[in-house]
Amino acid sequence: MPDAGRERDRWAASADAWDRWADPMADLADKLNRPLLDAAGLVEGHRLLDLASGAGEPALSAARRAGPDGLVVGSDLVPGMMAGAVRRARSVEGPAPAFTAADMTALPFADAAFDGVTCRFGIMFVPAVETALREVLRVLRPGGKAAFMVWGSRAGNGLFAEIGDAVADHLGEDGSLDPLFRFAPPELLSDLMRAAGFAETWRPT
Numbered sequence: 479m480p481d482a483g484r485e486r487d488r489w490a491a492s493a494d495a496w497d498r499w500a501d502p503m504a505d506l507a508d509k510l511n512r513p514l515l516d517a518a519g520l521v522e523g524h525r526l527l528d529l530a531s532g533a534g535e536p537a538l539s540a541a542r543r544a545g546p547d548g549l550v551v552g553s554d555l556v557p558g559m560m561a562g563a564v565r566r567a568r569s570v571e572g573p574a575p576a577f578t579a580a581d582m583t584a585l586p587f588a589d590a591a592f593d594g595v596t597c598r599f600g601i602m603f604v605p606a607v608e609t610a611l612r613e614v615l616r617v618l619r620p621g622g623k624a625a626f627m628v629w630g631s632r633a634g635n636g637l638f639a640e641i642g643d644a645v646a647d648h649l650g651e652d653g654s655l656d657p658l659f660r661f662a663p664p665e666l667l668s669d670l671m672r673a674a675g676f677a678e679t680w681r682p683t
Contacts, residue, residue, distance in 0.1 A: 486556055504535075510598065510627065511536035513682075515543055517625035518594035523547040527592045527617060528575070529582055530554055530600025534563030537575040540596065546573050551592075553580035582610035590619040598627045601667070602660040611674035624676070628661040 514536055520526055522545040528537040530553075537552030544550050550573070554560050557579040567574040580586055582597075583606050595614050604610045614624050632655065661667040668679040 507535040508539055511539040514596055514598055514625050514627050515540055517623070517680075518596050519623045520544060520594050520596075524593040525549045525591065526551070526594045526596065527585075527587065528552045529580075529595065529597040529614075530603075531563055531575075531577065532559045532600075534560075534566045534575070534577075536596060536598055537563065537577070538566060538570060541570075541573045541575045544573065548573070550575040551587075552577045553585075555579070555581055583613060585613045585617050587617045589616055590622075591617050593619055593622050595622070595624040596627075597625075599629065599658075601626050602628055602657055608670060608674055611671055611676070615675050624671075626661075626667060628667060629658050631662040632659045 518526065520540055520543050522543065524544050525548060526540050526544060528540060528550065531537045532554055534552060537550050541548075541550040552560065552563055552575045554563075554577075560577045560579070563575075563577050567577070578586070582601075582604050595618060601607060601610065618624060664681065668681055671679045
């Protein structure tokens, strides 16, 4: 895995770009958000923690679903990444998430504080993933659900396969895309979740 400090600096440097693209990509983001929120069992009145929220997804969609009686907290390791999320939250009608900086491996929340936890394309960048999963379990109430969305294999993803091949042809294979596919093996994340103490795991086929 990449050095944690270097990764944090890289995300901080790209924060403005994530903000610029957040609104144009909102419709596509919602299509990804819906199955993730379904998997987390999010319904009106629930309390949900979203990890690695970046520019606000899926926290903003989650807040609409949780409604005025629920609570959605969006978090990110890099505070600057959430500038776009805070900006977008000001313009939404109805419930908006709260946003706070948080390290997945040391979450600043009480035990059993949430009904659900989501993380969309973020867990693969955490060096100490086992510690992060134990923290997720700790902040979930008994019977709560955690839902993670990760990339499948690079070979099965045309966009990344083509980009990776083009970069390798010109610059050589540098492994920069490898973290994205860390959990491409179908059972790997499920196995780690069970090892962290989750009683049941499920993945779509």
